[in-house]
Amino acid sequence: MKSLQKIDIAARDLSEEVHDANFIGAKMKSERRYAALERDYADPDKLRETAGLIKQHTLENLDTYLEKAEAALQRNGAKVHFAVDDERAKQVVLDIMNEHGCKSMVKSKSMLTEEIHLLDFLEKNGKEVVETDLGEFILQIDHDHPSHIVTPIVHKNRRGIAKSFEREGLGDYNDDPETITRRARKFLRQKYLDADVGLTGANFVSAESGRIALVTNEGNARFCMAANKVHIAIVGIEKLVPSDRELGVFLNLIGRSGTGQQLTVYNQFIGGPKSAGQPHGPEHMHVIFVDNRRSEVLASDCREILRCIRCGACLNVCPVYRQSGGHAYRSVYPGPVGAVLSPLLAGNRFPELADLPKASSLCGACNEVCPVNIPIPDLLLRLRDKAKREKAGDAMKGTPDLTMWAVLCSQPTMWKTALKMGHTMNYIPTEMIPHPSAMSWQSQRKLPKFEGGKFRKWFKNHKSN
Ligand code: SF4
Known part of the structure; x- marks a missing residue:
């Protein structure tokens, strides 16, 4: 065991x-993914190949595209930062908040902020941070972590969430999903208005235009960004695409692949902070490109x-x-x-x-x-x-030595004999199987009966027909 x-x-x-x-x-x-792609494209695999080639090309020329993106963002009025690791990335966010006198932040879903544990860091440094994606908000009040990239609370049910809301003073126990959503919405709307800074990730960044593409199903990212005087976008360096033209390929694929939607509900393209003539929007925009071992x-x-x-x-x-x-x-x-x-x-x-x-x-x-x-x-x-x-940790523990197996497979006579004798395996009691890894397999799974040897017979007859 x-x-x-x-x-x-x-x-x-x-x-x-x-x-x-x-x-x-x-x-x-x-199933929804499969249906959406098959319905909308004659050859979905061709599209996947194209998208893969675009990303691979961008990665192979990442230095050039990062410089292009930096220049374009600066032209648009944004300030660009580079963070070599998680510590630096967190410090840059804190420094920006301090520079603009910000005490509270609303943020949208970002796997990168989970990766660098940004929330804990900011809270330890006296800042208030509120997650505004509904799933992430529920994880935050429960001090829990996402279990899926797109649907972070797939491991929770509405009864547990209703109890969490009751505990946090968001209303009496009520596990009606619509009521839960309305209560979260009411609470979060005020937080958007009270916050000083909005933080988002970025699904894609166009190196040519410096445009950041953000996709959400709740529209919370645009509130985070638009309702505050400062917008911070924290981005892994691998999120670049060469130009706006390629965004079409990826926006068509991301919704269909993740949830089977033709398009994610809200798609934002952010070019920079608000310009002189615009009545609303952030006055300052900071983009932090994070390496962190990429x-x-x-x-x-x-x-x-x-x-x-x-x-x-x-x-x-x-x-x-x-x-x-x-x-x-x-x-x-x-x-x-x-x-x-x-x-x-x-x-x-x-x-x-x-x-x-x-x-x-x-x-x-x-x-x-x-x-x-x-x-x-x-x-x-x-x-x-x-x-x-590298004999890394216990990664290889329980992996049987396959030397005997390799000898058996490379000797046709031995292999044929083993197949003929294989049925005796069906009569060996589990506890007599000697290798510990085989024991653990047996304890977790029901193995099928050994029925080896039939293929050769079938193949011989098939050939002679
Ligand atoms: S999350 Fe999507 S894009 Fe990333 S490896 Fe999995 S299938 Fe590919």
Whole structure:
């Protein structure tokens, strides 16, 4: 039992209710994705390939595009900052708030702010921060973390949320979803008006125009930005696209891939702070480009993962994610994308997360749905190899030595004999299976009966017919 992987344990310990919510939600989003792409495009795979090529081209010329984006943003009146790591990124946000005398912030959903733990840092430094995405707001009042990139509270139910709202003084217990939403809306509207600064992420940044594209389903990002005198956009350096023209490709793919929507409900294109003639909008705009080990990933043999547009499609389709839920990945980025990205971004902490690439059956479904065509199974294999070479943590614990298996597979006579004898496996009691990893498999899964040998017979007959 000791050799059970951490992700296996998380899957086993998931309550039935959370498991079902996770499984059904993921399956539904996958089905909607498939329907939307098949309905709207003659060849969706061609579109995915094109999007992947655009992102790969941008990554391979990232230095040039970053300089272009900086120049364009400055032309538009924004101030551009670069942060090499999480500490620097947090300090830059704090410095901007202090420079403008800001005490309170409203923010929209951003995985990058989760990655660098911005909220805790600002609160420790005396600032008030309010999450305005409904899911993130619920996570904030519960001191919880997202379990999905797009639908962060898929692990929660309305009864639990109603209790949280009651506890926080947002009304008596009422688990009607509309009532919950209305109460959150009323509370948050006032926060938008009271705050001094609005912080958003960016889904894409056009290097040519300096335009930031933001997509949300709640419209909260535009309130964060427009209702305050200062707008901060915090952006991973991989979010660039060459020009506005390419935005069309990605905006068409991100909604369909994530939730099966033709287009996400709110799409904002922000060119800079408000101009002299505009009555409303932020007077100051700061854009912080954050590296935080992305340059190291770019220099590695797993650089394709930086194409990711955070649509969540690979999570929804993944048989491991569907069973284990997002928290099992012990990092900000769950699912197949997280199994690659989280260990890479962990730096010296790689051994702690080096088991994640093993949390995959390598079925390839993640690659098939990825809108930017990331070869996730290949990257998982490269990371498994890295873990093995570096003897990273307990990543290889429980992995059987495959030497005997390799000998068996490469000797046709031995292989044929093994197949003939294989049926005896059906009569060996589980407790007599010697290898500890095989024991852990048996304890978690019902293995099918051994029925080897039939294929060769069939093939022989098939050939002779
Ligand atoms: S890896 Fe691909 S499918 Fe997964 S979240 Fe990123 S873009 Fe979407």
